[in-house]
Amino acid sequence: MTLKSHLELGYVARAHGLRGEVAVRAFDPESETLDYVPRVLVRTRAGVERVLRIESVRPTPKETLVVFEAVQGRQDAEALVGATVLAFREDLEPPSEDEYFxxxxxxxxxxxxxxxxxxxxxxxxxxxxxxxxxxxxxxxxxxxxxxxxxxxxxxxxxxxxxxxxxxxxxxxxxxxxxxxxx
The missing domain is CATH 2.30.30.240 (PRC-barrel domain)
Structure with missing residues (x-):
């Protein structure tokens, strides 16, 4: 089995505010991956993929608020709602022995x-x-x-x-x- 080049982190749950921030809900509530990866792959419901660089991250109790460099305004953010957010394996520290992604x-x-x-x-x-x-x-x-x-x-x-x-x-x-x- 070939390892996947991207790992699913979660999905864009909603747009937040007027400046393009989005709320990402992680599949693993304990995940802090968005705090340290420089970019993510976002796959919309229609299957369109975009690489987005992370400008800033703010954790909240239920989700993580993220500002992507290329997302300007609420309309751009709303277009991402429902999209899957994936990390590049090469941006992640490999898991320790007996640990798995x-x-x-x-x-x-x-x-x-x-x-x-x-x-x-x-x-x-x-x-x-x-x-x-x-x-x-x-x-x-x-x-x-x-x-x-x-x-x-x-x-x-x-x-x-x-x-x-x-x-x-x-x-x-x-x-x-x-x-x-x-």
Whole structure:
């Protein structure tokens, strides 16, 4: 699996003020990436991509207010609402050993400890202390697995897969269903 040259950070949630500032909502609420990258790639809903240099950043509790050099006024800012904001991998410090960019996890094939394919990581939800991997496969129930050592034993980004142990409550539900068929 080839590493992506850009990693999704979040999206432009709204225009802010009259001078072209935008509010970027990060997919990882703890991310401080916008504080130190010099530029981003912005992909509009229509698929149009633009490289925008960051002029200034102001964090708020829910989002980050960003001024891009080429965005002049509210109309320009409103045209970016809904656009995905991506960082250039080359502008980021590489993750430490046993750490991963969340964007690199999306697209990996999830297998159980026996090697059975459970599905593909389609998205991550950052709603608690650890992100949750959302694994989907056609014809199967969606699986949500915490990205923690107890549930994810192996991550092989170059090989395009990770080994997961579904949470106990899912296994318990499966046992109850099997017992109800008697």
């Amino acid at each position: 969340q964007g690199d996890l999306v697209g990996l094939t999830a297998v159980d400890e026996s090697g059975n394919v459970l599905g593909r990581v389609e998205e991550l939800w950052s709603t608690g202390e650890v992100p949750n991997l959302v694994i989907r496969a056609e014809g199967k129930e969606e699986l949500v697995v915490p990205f923690a050592d107890d549930f994810v034993s192996t991550v092989d980004i170059p090989g395009g897969r990770l080994v997961v142990k579904p949470p106990e409550y899912l296994e318990a539900e499966g046992d109850e269903r099997e017992g109800s068929e008697d």
